[in-house]
Amino acid sequence: MSSNVLLNVNGIEVIYNHVILVLKGVSLQVKEGGIVALLGGNGAGKTTTLRAVSNLLAGERGEVTKGSIELRGERIEKLTTSDMVERGVIQVMEGRHCFAHLSIEENLLTGAYTRKDGKAAVAATLEKVYNYFPRLKTRRTSQAAYTSGGEQQMCAIGRALMANPKMVLLDEPSMGLAPQIVEEVFEIVKDLNAKEGTTFLLAEQNTNMALRYADYGYILESGRVVMDGEAKALRENEDVKEFYLGVGGGDRKSFKDVKSYKRRKRWLA
Ligand SMILES: Nc1ncnc2c1ncn2[C@@H]1O[C@H](COP(=O)(O)OP(=O)(O)OP(=O)(O)O)[C@@H](O)[C@H]1O
Numbered sequence: 001m002s003s004n005v006l007l008n009v010n011g012i013e014v015i016y017n018h019v020i021l022v023l024k025g026v027s028l029q030v031k032e033g034g035i036v037a038l039l040g041g042n043g044a045g046k047t048t049t050l051r052a053v054s055n056l057l058a059g060e061r062g063e064v065t066k067g068s069i070e071l072r073g074e075r076i077e078k079l080t081t082s083d084m085v086e087r088g089v090i091q092v093m094e095g096r097h098c099f100a101h102l103s104i105e106e107n108l109l110t111g112a113y114t115r116k117d118g119k120a121a122v123a124a125t126l127e128k129v130y131n132y133f134p135r136l137k138t139r140r141t142s143q144a145a146y147t148s149g150g151e152q153q154m155c156a157i158g159r160a161l162m163a164n165p166k167m168v169l170l171d172e173p174s175m176g177l178a179p180q181i182v183e184e185v186f187e188i189v190k191d192l193n194a195k196e197g198t199t200f201l202l203a204e205q206n207t208n209m210a211l212r213y214a215d216y217g218y219i220l221e222s223g224r225v226v227m228d229g230e231a232k233a234l235r236e237n238e239d240v241k242e243f244y245l246g247v248g249g250g251d252r253k254s255f256k257d258v259k260s261y262k263r264r265k266r267w268l269a
């Protein structure tokens with residue numbers, strides 16, 4: 001494995017409530033400074049994979065029962081969420097989760113609670129977040145409950161940035177947002193990646209948008225990776241086009257039924 005791999009997920013199995021097997025041997029790698037998309041439909045296991053990485057499974061009565069997760073070579077699957085935050089890994093949960101009764105700025109500041117580098121450093125990060133998200137600056141004193149869905153998504157990402165993360169796990173940033181707002185959010189992600197070197201692992205059902213901004217993608221189906229590749233190759237792949245980009249016709253029921261996919265799979269087996 002090359003040395004710039006930041007995150008290495010190796011054959012993990014995840015079980016909820018001791019009985020529900022959800023991930024059936026998922027492996028993926030995220031390079032330092034990369035943007036990796038985790039794609040797939042409802043219930044494919046995207047959120048579960050992110051929770052396994054950020055150690056949020058325990059609160060959901062879930063656990064990693066097989067395989068390993070390494071961050072820069074260190075085994076992390078037995079650590080806690082706050083251990084992960086300390087190592088610079090933060091998850092932005094699905095559905096935005098701002099504190100409704102707090103202002104945008106108060107929400108952002110809650111993201112800095114683990115920092116020990118003093119008020120001035122936190123204030124500098126807040127300014128930086130406002131630079132990336134000018135909309136948040138405009139709305140800084142507004143109560144989060146009264147801001148738009150797009151502003152709340154930006155607030156959730158901004159709050160994660162307040163911890164100065166190395167890696168952000170973004171769960172469905174496009175959910176419920178109008179296309180141009182989704183684009184705005186993804187542009188900011190790309191900008192943060194390019195200028196701050198922040199690494200992103202993002203779970204998305206919006207395959208089209210995700211593959212335009214990611215450099216690599218993994219497609220999950222029923223708790224397994226069924227395909228992975230450079231974003232460009234996935235965008236041009238006929239099967240991906242048909243199943244996830246809404247191009248082409250056909251009435252196949254599953255990605256697995258695609259002939260060319262089966263052919264490839266035989267080579268992989
Ligand atoms: N806390 C839980 N307890 C039991 N089962 C769960 C739990 N969370 C998720 N699951 C199950 O695990 C499977 C994968 O769910 P997950 O949320 O990881 O999928 P997803 O790819 O994120 O889907 P979506 O696109 O709908 O968010 C689903 O069948 C789901 O019902």
Ligand SMILES: [Mg+2]
Nearest residue numbers: 046047094172
């Ligand atoms: Mg999900």
